[in-house]
Amino acid sequence: MTTVLPESPAGLAAALASTGYLADDGLATAGFLALKLGRPLFLEGEAGVGKTAFAQALAAATGASFVRLQCYEGLDAAQALYDWDFPRQILHLRAAEAAATAAAAATGVEPDAAAIEAGLYDRRFLIARPLLQALERSPCVLLVDEVDRADDEFEAFLLEVLADAAITVPELGRIAAETPPLTVLTSNRTREVHDALKRRCLYHWVEHPAFEREVAILRKRLPEVTERLAAQVASAAGRMRELDLIKPPGVAESIDWAGALVALGARELDPDLAAATLGAVLKYREDVDRVRADGVDKLVAARP
């Protein structure tokens, strides 16, 4: 695979657009700086604004492979870094033992214990988990998703791997990345990520897209959607974001909604259709009640 490094933020935005992701100036600049300075990028923002999609698009746009590490509580080195494939090692040991014994009986040569032992800790018995994969498959975009869900111990460990772009497996030696992976971290702010980790990163807060951009995103993602329907969905989503809901819809939800409307064969939004498909965009009963009380007609008639 070849890596194509864009010349400017605008160049990166164009490369991202060719993969179907429309980034605004801030996000394109953040991605460009992360590539150019070789720094991890720390993304925060409302759920569904396209943080994860950005990392995937970045990999596609730069021709790098994509590795994702989803964080959760209790995540440890064996699940994030590497693990030995013990069952296969035992099979190997048994097979080697049997072969050596048979050979010894036939030829009278004692089995070479050292060789069998050395064969046990071979690279082929090492299972690469996401972090090791990212180091081995350079160039690579590594997405560490929802880093705030892992516990603090994991953060310190992640920091160490990111700083060196290398790990040491005691039985094998040091495994270093040819080119350090471009790391994108996302957080939902359920707890504060340690300063030491943040200090290493570029920080960007991803906003909901402006009206025109959202229309463009809908058209790009769903070619079947009509210009008028895309504009109506985008302005209705914009209005919902102003309504003080428990979970205001992100771009992901407006894409889902537009997809649902297209599946119903709609060419434009009317109040009945909107009321019937609200479940695609609002996920709380209180929010649906709120929008209904506000008037679905108003939603459909909303202007950006």
Added chain:
Amino acid sequence: MTTTGRDVTEVLVGFARTLRHAGVEAGPDRVQTMIAAVDALGDLTPGSVYWAGRQTLCAEPDDLAIYDAAFAAYFGGRRPARNNTLPAPQRARIAAPYTSGPPGGAESTADEEEPTVLNLSASTVEILRQRDFALLTGAERDEVRRMLALLGPATAPRRSRRRRPAKRGEVDPTRTVRAALRNAGEPARLASRRRTQRPRRLVLLVDVSGSMTPYADALLRFAHAAVRTRPTGTEVFTIGTRLTRVTRALRHRDPDAALHAASAAIPDWHGGTRLADSIKAFLDRWGQRGTARGAVVVVFSDGWERGTPDALAAQLAQLARLAYRLIWVNPHRGKEGFAPLAGGMAAALPHLDEFVAGHTLAALDELVHVIAK
């Protein structure tokens, strides 16, 4: 080697200094990254400098508004607004000796600046413990503050997803097979593992509106004790007319310095009360995302609400659904003739797991046990 000239660097460093004054912690390493970022972008248009600075100097959403204002002020040539969140002055505090003998009018010499000496015996401690915070004299207040700092509010543990090797418990396949390898592939002994325990998150929401003025100091000190006990597992917010996160300020070791930093951060001290709006702000920005999920949430408020009780009830219902336990501390609860009649309080009651008093040291000590339940 660089396209960034010396004067550009000077301008950028000057901007970073302005930003630090405004309250964003932009340390030297961040400034260095910003200069590298501006250099990497290769042009000095306001847009490039804006994004380069914003992505390298800021670290959290709260920084962004300050950054935008400082950027406009610095590069727009206006005088930047100075934020009042400056580091608290360090004041050495010496614990007052517990002397016996006549106090010599300790109450009259009660002064904020010098350590006061109180004649304390077991019974006076007990009296102090039962004395309403609102009625304390200067010397007593100092003593109560010292005792408050000794409290260690902490939540009970819950089962974690993380497992540790243990003597008994479920079979640990990885360790069993690893041990088997050492025995030439013979599984001689079954290794076992167990889930570990982790403390639940503790979230404190402290009402700092006008009607809570006599208690705010003691309650924030209680919050400080909680943050000191579990610095990463505790979050403290003040509510009133708006929501302010004071966890960072309260991490300071010294209670007085921490309180000073926290009060500097709170813009709505002794203001009105819009509980429903503040709790909604908490839920939107923190609670819903995970801070309140499975946590022990404690609200310190007298329930005097300017908005409609229904709005408060709706927000508390949502909070109660997210939280593991919702505790309400009302300083008036312990007083004679109290009935939860304040509009907000009556609306809140159905959603609470616990409703306790918080007007004396003894009551807060009791609260420590309620939190640890």
